[in-house]
Amino acid sequence: MSLPPPETTRQQRRPTMKDVAAAAGVSLKTVSRVVNGEANVNDERRTAVLEAVAKLGFRRNASARDLRQGRSGTVGLLLEDVADPFYSILSRAVEEVARDHRTMVFAGSSAEDSARERELALAFCERRVDGLIVVPAGASHSYLLPEMQAGIPVVFVDRPPGDIEADMVLTDNAGGTRRAVEHLLSFGHRRIGFIGDAPQIYTAGERLHGYRQALESAGIDFDDDLVTQEVPSAAATADALDRLLEAPSPATALLCGNSRTTVSVLRELAQREIRLALVGFDDVELGDLLQPGLTVVAQDPGAMGAAAAHLLFQRITGAAVGPTQTVTIGTRLIPRGSGELPPA
Amino acid sequence: MSLPPPETTRQQRRPTMKDVAAAAGVSLKTVSRVVNGEANVNDERRTAVLEAVAKLGFRRNASARDLRQGRSGTVGLLLEDVADPFYSILSRAVEEVARDHRTMVFAGSSAEDSARERELALAFCERRVDGLIVVPAGASHSYLLPEMQAGIPVVFVDRPPGDIEADMVLTDNAGGTRRAVEHLLSFGHRRIGFIGDAPQIYTAGERLHGYRQALESAGIDFDDDLVTQEVPSAAATADALDRLLEAPSPATALLCGNSRTTVSVLRELAQREIRLALVGFDDVELGDLLQPGLTVVAQDPGAMGAAAAHLLFQRITGAAVGPTQTVTIGTRLIPRGSGELPPA
DNA sequence: CTGAAAGCGCTAACAT
DNA sequence: ATGTTAGCGCTTTCAG
Numbered sequence: 001m002s003l004p005p006p007e008t009t010r011q012q013r014r015p016t017m018k019d020v021a022a023a024a025g026v027s028l029k030t031v032s033r034v035v036n037g038e039a040n041v042n043d044e045r046r047t048a049v050l051e052a053v054a055k056l057g058f059r060r061n062a063s064a065r066d067l068r069q070g071r072s073g074t075v076g077l078l079l080e081d082v083a084d085p086f087y088s089i090l091s092r093a094v095e096e097v098a099r100d101h102r103t104m105v106f107a108g109s110s111a112e113d114s115a116r117e118r119e120l121a122l123a124f125c126e127r128r129v130d131g132l133i134v135v136p137a138g139a140s141h142s143y144l145l146p147e148m149q150a151g152i153p154v155v156f157v158d159r160p161p162g163d164i165e166a167d168m169v170l171t172d173n174a175g176g177t178r179r180a181v182e183h184l185l186s187f188g189h190r191r192i193g194f195i196g197d198a199p200q201i202y203t204a205g206e207r208l209h210g211y212r213q214a215l216e217s218a219g220i221d222f223d224d225d226l227v228t229q230e231v232p233s234a235a236a237t238a239d240a241l242d243r244l245l246e247a248p249s250p251a252t253a254l255l256c257g258n259s260r261t262t263v264s265v266l267r268e269l270a271q272r273e274i275r276l277a278l279v280g281f282d283d284v285e286l287g288d289l290l291q292p293g294l295t296v297v298a299q300d301p302g303a304m305g306a307a308a309a310h311l312l313f314q315r316i317t318g319a320a321v322g323p324t325q326t327v328t329i330g331t332r333l334i335p336r337g338s339g340e341l342p343p344a
Numbered sequence: 345m346s347l348p349p350p351e352t353t354r355q356q357r358r359p360t361m362k363d364v365a366a367a368a369g370v371s372l373k374t375v376s377r378v379v380n381g382e383a384n385v386n387d388e389r390r391t392a393v394l395e396a397v398a399k400l401g402f403r404r405n406a407s408a409r410d411l412r413q414g415r416s417g418t419v420g421l422l423l424e425d426v427a428d429p430f431y432s433i434l435s436r437a438v439e440e441v442a443r444d445h446r447t448m449v450f451a452g453s454s455a456e457d458s459a460r461e462r463e464l465a466l467a468f469c470e471r472r473v474d475g476l477i478v479v480p481a482g483a484s485h486s487y488l489l490p491e492m493q494a495g496i497p498v499v500f501v502d503r504p505p506g507d508i509e510a511d512m513v514l515t516d517n518a519g520g521t522r523r524a525v526e527h528l529l530s531f532g533h534r535r536i537g538f539i540g541d542a543p544q545i546y547t548a549g550e551r552l553h554g555y556r557q558a559l560e561s562a563g564i565d566f567d568d569d570l571v572t573q574e575v576p577s578a579a580a581t582a583d584a585l586d587r588l589l590e591a592p593s594p595a596t597a598l599l600c601g602n603s604r605t606t607v608s609v610l611r612e613l614a615q616r617e618i619r620l621a622l623v624g625f626d627d628v629e630l631g632d633l634l635q636p637g638l639t640v641v642a643q644d645p646g647a648m649g650a651a652a653a654h655l656l657f658q659r660i661t662g663a664a665v666g667p668t669q670t671v672t673i674g675t676r677l678i679p680r681g682s683g684e685l686p687p688a
Numbered sequence: 689c690t691g692a693a694a695g696c697g698c699t700a701a702c703a704t
Numbered sequence: 705a706t707g708t709t710a711g712c713g714c715t716t717t718c719a720g
Contacts, residue, residue: 014494016713027691032715040689057490062471063416064713066407068696074450074471082439082451085629088432095426095453104467106418107426107451109439123448127406127418146401150358266633285429285629289610360697371707376699384705408697411712691720696713703708 015056023052035060066128075312076124077107078117078134086259086282086301087135090157093305094133101313103130114138125152131312133305136161153315157308159202167315169308169327173203173281176297176331177210180255180279183295183333185218188343189253189277193226193244195237195265196257204229207257207281226251237264245274252343253277259284266290277341279333288336295339298332359400367396379404410472419656420468421451422461422478430603430626430645431479434501437649438477445657447474458482469496475656477649480505483544497659501652503546511659513652513671517547517625520641520675521554524599524623527639527677529562532687533597533621537570537588539581539609540601548573551601551625570595581608589618596687597621603628610634621685623677632680639683642676 017035021028026045033041034049035058041049052058066072077094079087091107098105106124110117117137124132125147132144132154141161148154148166156168177194184192194211197204208229212222225247228240244251254276256262262280269276280287280296287294307327314320361379365372370389377385378393379402385393396402410416421438423431435451442449450468454461461481468476469491476488476498485505492498492510500512521538528536538555541548552573556566569591572584588595598620600606606624613620624631624640631638651671658664677683 018713028713029691029715030689033690036715042689045690057494059466059470059491061411061713063407063410064696065715066696067405067411067698068713068715070696072407081436082426083429083433083436085427085429085432088429088435089427091432091451092425092427092453095451104450104452104471106448107435107439108448109436122403126403127448147403150401150403263630263633266630270633286607286610286631286634289607289614289634290630291635362697372697373699373707374705377706380699386705389706405697408712409699411714412697412699414712689720692718694715694717696715698712699710700712701708701710704706 014061015058016061017058020049020052020056020058023056024048070128071130072128073102074104074106074127074129075309075316076121076127076129076132077105078120078124078132079107079109080112080135080137081109082107083109085285086299090301090305090308093302094309097306097309097313101316103313110135110137112137114140118143122147131155131316133157133308133312134161135159138162141166153312155308155312155315157304165324167311167324167326169304169311169329171203171299171304172328172330173206174210174213176281176299177207177255177257178214179331179333180281180297180339181211181214182218183335183339184253184255184277184279185214185220187253187277187340190220190343191223191226191249191251191253193251193254194228194257195240195244195254195261196227196229197261198231199229204257211255223247223249229257232258232260232264234264234267237261238268241265241268245276251276253339253341254279256280258282262294262296266294275341275344277339277343279339283334287334290336290338292338292341293336295333295335295337298334300329300332303329358405359402360405361402363400364393364396364402367400368392414472415474416472417446418448418450418471418473419653419660420465420471420473420476421449422464422468422476423451423453424456424479424481425453426451427453429629430643434645434649434652437646438653441650441653441657445660447657454479454481456481458484462487466491475499475660477501477652477656478505479503482506485510497656499652499656499659501648509668511655511668511670513648513655513673515547515643515648516672516674517550518554518557520625520643521551521599521601522558523675523677524625524641524683525555525558526562527679527683528597528599528621528623529558529564531597531621531684534564534687535567535570535593535595535597537595537598538572538601539584539588539598539605540571540573541605542575543573548601555599567591567593569593573601576602576604576608578608578611581605582612585609585612589620595620597683597685598623600624602626606638606640610638619685619688621683621687623683627678631678634682636682636685637680639677639679639681642678644673644676647673 017028017031020031034046095105108120114137135157136159139162141164230236259282283296283298361372361375364375452464458481479501480503483506485508574580603626627640627642
């Protein structure tokens with residue numbers, strides 16, 4: 001007089017190779033051979049194994065395999081924010097390269113928080129990723145040294161690591177702003193404003209550097225009144241814009257150091273009904289549909305992700321050994337109208 | 345007379361708990377207790393263990409732990425394209441919920457290819473993910489039944505699965521287009537065009553349904569001349585637009601069934617210098633900066649991701665048992681100008 | 689071509 | 705409070 005089984009879905013124990021072996025009447029090792037597509041298995045037995053696999057719904061346990069083999073077939077990808085278009089495009093590029101290497105990708109967002117970056121990176125290492133691609137959030141990365149010495153290759157993207165040497169993939173930031181300034185100069189501008197990100201951010205420094213270089217080459221004095229560097233927020237950008245336009249000799253053109261700032265400036269300009277020559281660093285979606293179209297210095301996040309992943313897999317496979325490498329990806333100036341307006 | 349060691353970086357074998365135990369002069373189990381923050385360890389020994397951990401650079405091997413415990417602390421997220429803003433926002437939301445559950449996320453892009461969807465989903469299962477969130481690419485998902493029966497919960501997002509019953513999180517597609525049409529009707533339009541995605545796509549069907557419902561409620565006859573359903577491409581959209589505008593009684597307003605179509609239409613309208621009342625389904629970045637601003641029926645990918653993840657973890661933890669659940673997420677009409685233009 | 693045995697690094701169950 | 709033993713599911717090694 002036993003009770004009927006409960007009505008919930010039955011949670012079967014997953015079949016193992018041992019179960020398959022029993023069902024097929026062969027040894028566990030033969031199952032392993034068949035499942036892994038090795039040669040040297042009699043056709044008859046192979047068929048029996050495949051039938052048992054299908055019947056039982058067997059699926060090899062990657063944890064067990066990884067444990068035995070010492071590698072996991074995964075890489076970790078640590079971004080600032082998976083939802084940001086720049087990083088999501090980069091992410092997809094990494095995924096495609098990883099796929100070619102039959103590798104899965106763990107992705108995580110540091111949210112620009114160095115503690116969270118570290119936590120995620122070490123969690124990836126605990127999972128024994130075969131390699132790590134990191135967009136640095138924090139300023140120190142020595143916490144990764146033990147992991148790197150233990151054989152986990154790490155490639156940094158977009159910004160250099162804080163206090164260690166490692167492979168990296170960077171945008172040619174200075175070259176990008178240099179070209180943007182030269183472009184504006186060629187349309188007759190001499191008073192070119194620059195609203196950049198906070199100076200402690202690597203890319204912000206590089207971009208400012210390119211801006212200064214281009215002015216210097218053109219024999220134009222750098223003017224503090226025309227330059228702002230701060231964390232991009234709508235309010236801060238509006239203030240910065242005020243400064244540039246109310247300077248004794250106001251800006252006739254503006255270069256924005258990142259896309260968040262560019263968007264804030266566009267909103268301000270629309271509201272104030274001001275026309276100002278404008279070039280943005282980093283492309284924004286639908287930039288061509290604005291009026292005028294938005295001229296930008298476009299980065300190539302896809303190329304950066306692909307380059308980082310290629311470099312990483314070269315390290316993983318041992319195809320690349322020796323000193324650290326730095327890959328620099330160029331920018332592309334895309335004229336769409338806003339950067340070709342003449343001085344007022 | 346032995347040779348000097350090679351000059352390449354030394355690949356140390358990673359220390360194990362056994363090594364830590366030896367270094368600290370305790371048993372392996374004590375190391376395990378300390379590493380896992382269990383109570384019942386003498387302070388002196390705990391200190392010794394922690395020192396050995398730091399000195400050796402020990403990091404617990406998650407593969408071994410997973411194998412023993414039978415769960416992996418990971419979930420799989422299968423999207424159409426990680427780089428698409430809709431999915432990248434969804435993805436970030438999933439990541440945040442997973443983080444609360446100390447779980448990492450594997451993300452993969454099916455590229456709208458059912459074979460690739462299946463391949464990725466099964467690869468996730470092989471990695472013994474604790475659960476799976478899937479945006480269906482293919483029409484059949486019975487291949488997941490053995491996995492689900494083996495205890496891997498699966499939540500489908502954005503579209504229902506093909507031939508199985510499962511939890512899902514959907515947008516209120518029909519409700520969204522209904523409101524869009526009502527909105528256009530309220531501005532006096534009676535000839536409202538609809539350019540939707542290919543009819544075999546679930547969301548496309550639902551959106552068309554809402555369009556028809558709203559017309560019917562308003563006592564307006566459905567007119568085939570004003571409706572197109574095809575794979576969104578710039579060329580196809582241009583043709584569709586031609587049809588609507590050259591119909592015997594042409595459209596004065598247009599509802600686009602997805603954001604790719606919306607963008608294509610915007611490009612066409614800009615080129616032709618035509619003004620047409622326009623509402624897009626799904627928001628696009630910078631829609632407020634266009635002239636006129638783009639009126640949209642906004643979906644909420646963040647809410648969808650969060651809902652899917654919550655449901656998934658309820659299944660994983662057993663907080664939810666029993667019949668499948670469907671969560672429907674509402675849309676929001678955002679008037680910005682283009683949808684408030686009167687009939688020509 | 690096939691199989692038996694050992695063991696990857698960890699945790700669960702059971703002593704002490 | 706601490707240690708011992710067994711074993712998760714697989715691959716490696718070695719023997720037939």
